[in-house]
Amino acid sequence: MGRVSSVSRRDVLRTLSLGGAAAALAGGGVLTRPQRAQAAETITPYDIYRKYFDPKPLFTVSGKKPLLMVTDRPPNLETPLKYLTTQITPNDVFFLRGRLLDPTNVDATAFRLKVAGEVTTELSLSLHDLKTQFEQVNLMAVNQCSGNSLAFLDPPASIGWPLGHGFMGCAVWTGVRVRDLLKKAGIKGSARDVVFRGMDRPVFQKGPIYEKALPTPNIHPRLDVDQTLNPDILLAYEMNGEPVPHWNGYPLRLVIPAVYGTYWVKWVESLTVLPNVYDGFWQRGYAYTVPTRLIPPGGPAPVSIMVPISTFNVKSVITSPDDSATLRVNEPIEIKGVAFDGGVGIKEVHVSFDGGQNWHEARLGRDMGKYAWRLWTYPFPPRQAGKYTVMARAVNLRGESQPMDPAWMPQGYMYNAVDAINLYVA
Amino acid sequence: MNRTIRFLIATLVLTTLPASAQEKTAVLEEGKKLYDAKCAVCHSHRYIEMQPRRSRDYYEKFWPAEITKMMNAYGAPEMSQEEVKKLAEYLTHFKAGN
Numbered sequence: 001m002g003r004v005s006s007v008s009r010r011d012v013l014r015t016l017s018l019g020g021a022a023a024a025l026a027g028g029g030v031l032t033r034p035q036r037a038q039a040a041e042t043i044t045p046y047d048i049y050r051k052y053f054d055p056k057p058l059f060t061v062s063g064k065k066p067l068l069m070v071t072d073r074p075p076n077l078e079t080p081l082k083y084l085t086t087q088i089t090p091n092d093v094f095f096l097r098g099r100l101l102d103p104t105n106v107d108a109t110a111f112r113l114k115v116a117g118e119v120t121t122e123l124s125l126s127l128h129d130l131k132t133q134f135e136q137v138n139l140m141a142v143n144q145c146s147g148n149s150l151a152f153l154d155p156p157a158s159i160g161w162p163l164g165h166g167f168m169g170c171a172v173w174t175g176v177r178v179r180d181l182l183k184k185a186g187i188k189g190s191a192r193d194v195v196f197r198g199m200d201r202p203v204f205q206k207g208p209i210y211e212k213a214l215p216t217p218n219i220h221p222r223l224d225v226d227q228t229l230n231p232d233i234l235l236a237y238e239m240n241g242e243p244v245p246h247w248n249g250y251p252l253r254l255v256i257p258a259v260y261g262t263y264w265v266k267w268v269e270s271l272t273v274l275p276n277v278y279d280g281f282w283q284r285g286y287a288y289t290v291p292t293r294l295i296p297p298g299g300p301a302p303v304s305i306m307v308p309i310s311t312f313n314v315k316s317v318i319t320s321p322d323d324s325a326t327l328r329v330n331e332p333i334e335i336k337g338v339a340f341d342g343g344v345g346i347k348e349v350h351v352s353f354d355g356g357q358n359w360h361e362a363r364l365g366r367d368m369g370k371y372a373w374r375l376w377t378y379p380f381p382p383r384q385a386g387k388y389t390v391m392a393r394a395v396n397l398r399g400e401s402q403p404m405d406p407a408w409m410p411q412g413y414m415y416n417a418v419d420a421i422n423l424y425v426a
Numbered sequence: 427m428n429r430t431i432r433f434l435i436a437t438l439v440l441t442t443l444p445a446s447a448q449e450k451t452a453v454l455e456e457g458k459k460l461y462d463a464k465c466a467v468c469h470s471h472r473y474i475e476m477q478p479r480r481s482r483d484y485y486e487k488f489w490p491a492e493i494t495k496m497m498n499a500y501g502a503p504e505m506s507q508e509e510v511k512k513l514a515e516y517l518t519h520f521k522a523g524n
Contacts, residue, residue, distance in 0.1 A: 203501075
């Protein structure tokens with residue numbers, strides 16, 4: 001058989017359907033040939049997921065609805081996208097990240113938070129003390145795991161988890177300012193850093209206890225203790241108006257808005273002011289650290305260029321409909337999603353139906369503060385049968401946006417590539 | 427092909443395959459016991475089963491490194507090099523392609 005074309009029949013069909021989609025949607029002309037060629041190559045994150053992973057089963061733990069099981073013991077449960085279409089993520093579907101042995105049967109009346117180290121007066125505070133002696137603060141903020149969306153990397157990250165977009169949620173956190181606690185204790189001049197310790201424990205005594213201090217800004221170094229005095233850093237005892245659920249850190253969890261979840265220590269039992277910069281197990285080597293330069297996909301990162309992970313990058317996620325959903329011709333739907341960044345604020349969200357050639361501005365929901373996510377919608381009237389690829393990207397007030405291809409990291413942290421789903425119109 | 431050579435190859439295949447298969451089964455059984463004794467205290471079996479479909483070559487490097495990390499950094503029970511090898515073979519055979 002003679003050579004017909006280097007383009008497969010499947011590619012031609014895909015290209016035609018995308019061209020049709022773009023024309024139907026924008027009401028404009030047909031795509032030019034180079035545009036078609038590029039559009040035909042769109043691979044969605046979900047295509048990559050299916051290449052390497054199987055669908056996740058549902059799993060239930062106390063206080064939660066059935067969630068997507070990443071692992072069952074210790075439990076790491078992902079929120080299905082259908083629960084991420086609202087401004088507030090309910091407590092019973094909020095993701096949970098299990099690591100060590102969670103503390104069981106925490107006695108809220110006997111509980112005392114210790115403030116110790118380089119302070120004038122060490123404190124031991126009950127929950128009642130916290131609620132009555134300090135100003136109560138409410139803050140709406142996104143919590144996102146460092147590894148959220150890591151299963152969309154190709155090749156997969158070394159941790160090998162089938163983790164989609166559901167290791168994130170937006171909640172109202174109520175608690176006291178860490179700053180106010182430190183002021184009451186009185187910080188000595190020798191103070192350099194503050195370390196927060198959780199009540200979860202390693203299985204083996206040799207294993208590391210979960211402790212975190214704020215990441216040192218590597219560009220403009222300053223005293224780390226000053227960062228901890230940021231008035232938006234809270235120790236929260238309530239989440240969405242209810243006690244923080246056990247699996248999210250009852251009775252007290254750290255809330256550091258715009259910063260990855262690894263710093264949001266759960267089950268906090270103490271904060272200790274140190275005379276030195278903290279350099280513990282969970283923020284050195286390859287533990288929650290990121291390379292300071294780009295690494296080729298699949299490549300190693302020398303440990304010498306690794307620094308502790310810090311603030312969120314710009315991210316948008318299409319939360320409805322699900323990838324591969326089937327729609328009907330002339331039955332309009334809304335594409336829905338969320339967008340957030342590291343505390344600067346979302347300016348715009350753009351949606352594309354032609355592989356990124358043309359972008360349309362989505363409608364943003366109400367601005368609920370710089371740490372909350374912004375809901376967005378885009379009407380989609382499918383006028384022709386075929387396969388459609390929908391892409392979404394956000395831009396923040398500083399002009400930062402998302403890459404078409406994710407930055408590869410060995411541990412899969414900070415994924416924020418332009419999101420994409422396939423839709424089938426019949 | 428010469429009849430004698432064909433016969434020899436056939437004999438070789440018939441006698442060696444079952445033996446190596448048995449040997450492999452024995453290694454996997456020992457590996458499973460090691461998983462139960464050394465890993466299962468912290469990690470459910472899903473930690474193995476959920477791993478991505480990747481090459482045998484990848485996993486033959488990946489699992490020994492993971493096991494060593496668990497012993498050194500997290501205080502997992504010590505194992506001999508021979509045990510690490512058997513456990514790694516057990517962990518590898520779940521998701522490794524060719």
